[in-house]
Amino acid sequence: MGRLVAVSNRVADPRNLAAGGLAVALGEALKATGGMWFGWSGKIVEAAQGGTPGEGELHIQQAGNVTLATVDLCREDHDAYYQGYSNGVLWPVFHYRIDLADFDSGYLNIYRRVNQLFARKLAPLLRPDDVIWIHDYHLIPLASELRAMGCGQRMGFFLHIPLPPPLILAAIPQHEWLMRALFAYDLVGFQSQLDLEHFSRYVQSEAQAEPMGEYRFRAFHRTVRAQAFPIGIDVDEFAALGQCEESRETYEMMRGQYSSRRLLLGIDRLDYSKGLPQRLKAVRTLMAQYPENRRSATLIQIAAPSRETVDAYADLRRELEGLSGAINGEYGELDWMPVRYIHRTTARRRLPGLCRACRVALVTPLRDGMNLVAKEFVAAQDPDDPGVLVLSRFAGAAEQLREALLVNPYDINATAQAIQQALHMPLAERQSRHQKLLERIRAQDVHWWRREYLRILGETDGGVGG
Structure with missing residues (x-):
């Protein structure tokens, strides 16, 4: 298997991690393998002249055996992508709180625009044999944007938050586009069997996906494998x-x-x-x-x-x-x-x-x-x-x-x-x-989680085929 490239909304120095959650789990996985960690820099910069969103600057630094590659965001993009869509729509709906979701139509467009920005910044850094592991709800459409740019690397996605039942998912405007984006991945990982069951029911009832056995589903001319990988600690x-x-x-x-x-x-x-x-x-x-x-x-x-x-x-x-x-x-x-x-x-x-x-x-x-x-x-x-x-x-x-x-x-x-x-x-x-x-x-500690996910990703056939 080639170099591991992990992608998440926030990037942290794996040598100095805060308590709990994705950063610790992902940082420990990268420390064990080396590779690259890509995501938002945490910096909000001024928009370009005339008030139009700027092209975020790319920063690259070394942290031990891990390369950190980060991109700045302007205020408009950050507020709509992160606060507006990711945490104002996806977070409450995925936690079964439709009543707290803000379905402002403008958020989705900028959510996609930021994912396109990340794809443009990440694609030139990739090697042909890289294995790309994308994390969490902020970046669901990132693989589809990379595929549109011609990236054929093996790509996996892991959702760290719950996936709700189909009827709750269907409350999201343009939910079909969002879930279709998951079929750009070769492997989609969930925390629990219940989340996997919800995914299976959704793609079969809403996308008419054909179950192919061994946790595989075919729709939109692609086949994706989905499986539960409960994350652990060290x-x-x-x-x-x-x-x-x-x-x-x-x-x-x-x-x-x-x-x-x-x-x-x-x-x-x-x-x-x-x-x-x-x-x-x-x-x-x-x-x-x-x-x-x-x-x-x-x-x-x-x-x-x-x-x-x-x-x-x-x-x-x-x-x-x-x-x-x-x-x-x-x-x-x-x-x-x-x-x-x-x-x-x-x-x-x-x-x-x-x-x-x-x-x-x-x-x-x-x-x-x-x-x-x-x-x-x-x-x-x-x-x-x-x-x-x-x-x-x-x-x-x-x-x-x-x-x-x-x-x-x-x-x-x-x-x-x-x-x-x-x-x-x-x-x-x-x-x-x-x-x-x-x-x-x-x-089933964090090392098992990393090994098992990457093992299955390595064994998964490319999504275009049968």
């Missing part, structure tokens, strides 16, 4: 991170300050998909229905800032601040508060210590492609005295992590009961559940 790297000074310092600080408390932990971006209001309401119900947890259990809820200029996110922040204040006002004491709400990002090097110090992790999104925090919590635990994972059945991770306590986050009472069960789970059961969870995240 278990050994995260465990080793737990031995660094910042992690050990965090663990000791948490154990010292909360020595008489049992800690619940939530680590999320501030996003309406994460189920944060429902989680706080479950903690309030826990305190009301199981009063023995008062002065004993405390939720540490970290909600990292995210897209704060968007009204839905600002509304969510106000709701969470109001809820945490109300819960603390109703149940708090001078020396104890049931909720510690932190609206800041926590350094990745502190996360293992934080996870290890907590008795229960609450990973309860309303919808999530995978959720790597669930796996990081498991990896950080002391096998002799592990914590318990309470996990939403609507997270992609739930397909793998069956020994977690699976909950419906919309059911506040049932979630509170699961938290109570987790807080009082016997040691032997905690150890048994943790051992099985750890075995599974080791078996």
Whole structure:
């Protein structure tokens, strides 16, 4: 297989990655193989003279064995491509929130224009035997734009967020064009079997695709292979991170300050998909229905800032601040508060210590492609005295992590009961559940994800043929 060329909206130095998500997973994959990482530079530049969008400047730099190639965007393109279409249309619809989507007709045109810009900048950098791995919803049509320019390299796509059922997808104006673009790829990867099932149903019902067996579908004179590849973490790297000074310092600080408390932990971006209001309401119900947890259990809820200029996110922040204040006002004491709400990002090097110090992790999104925090919590635990994972059945991770306590986050009472069960789970059961969870995240770690995806991509026939 030739050089790996990874493409994503944002590019990060793989030697210095922030916590969680696509950047860590992709950075670890590239560090292992070398190659090139292409995407937006993160810079917004002035439009060309006369107010017309400019041709973004290409920047190339070396980061270890990885070449970073990035392109600037002007304000109009960034706002319509990134905020408007990617996060104003695709993100809410793919997370089943049609009510929050802004179907402004101008967004789609600029979304396509930016993908065309990326294709023009990327194509001259490619070698004939490159393997191109394109990531996430920002770049769905990129392969079709590259194909239109004559690029015949093997191309794969991986969707890191959920894919909704056909009827929800069909709410997107020009959804046919968007999904047709996926047939320009040789391999389309999803986080879960459920996402794959939704894709299969969509392409057969809406595009009249012919199923060809072995996860292959034919439509628009091309054949695409689709398969689920649940993304993982580097278990050994995260465990080793737990031995660094910042992690050990965090663990000791948490154990010292909360020595008489049992800690619940939530680590999320501030996003309406994460189920944060429902989680706080479950903690309030826990305190009301199981009063023995008062002065004993405390939720540490970290909600990292995210897209704060968007009204839905600002509304969510106000709701969470109001809820945490109300819960603390109703149940708090001078020396104890049931909720510690932190609206800041926590350094990745502190996360293992934080996870290890907590008795229960609450990973309860309303919808999530995978959720790597669930796996990081498991990896950080002391096998002799592990914590318990309470996990939403609507997270992609739930397909793998069956020994977690699976909950419906919309059911506040049932979630509170699961938290109570987790807080009082016997040691032997905690150890048994943790051992099985750890075995599974080791078996399907980030290295397995990379190897398996690229192996299947390498074996997949070109899409034009049968």
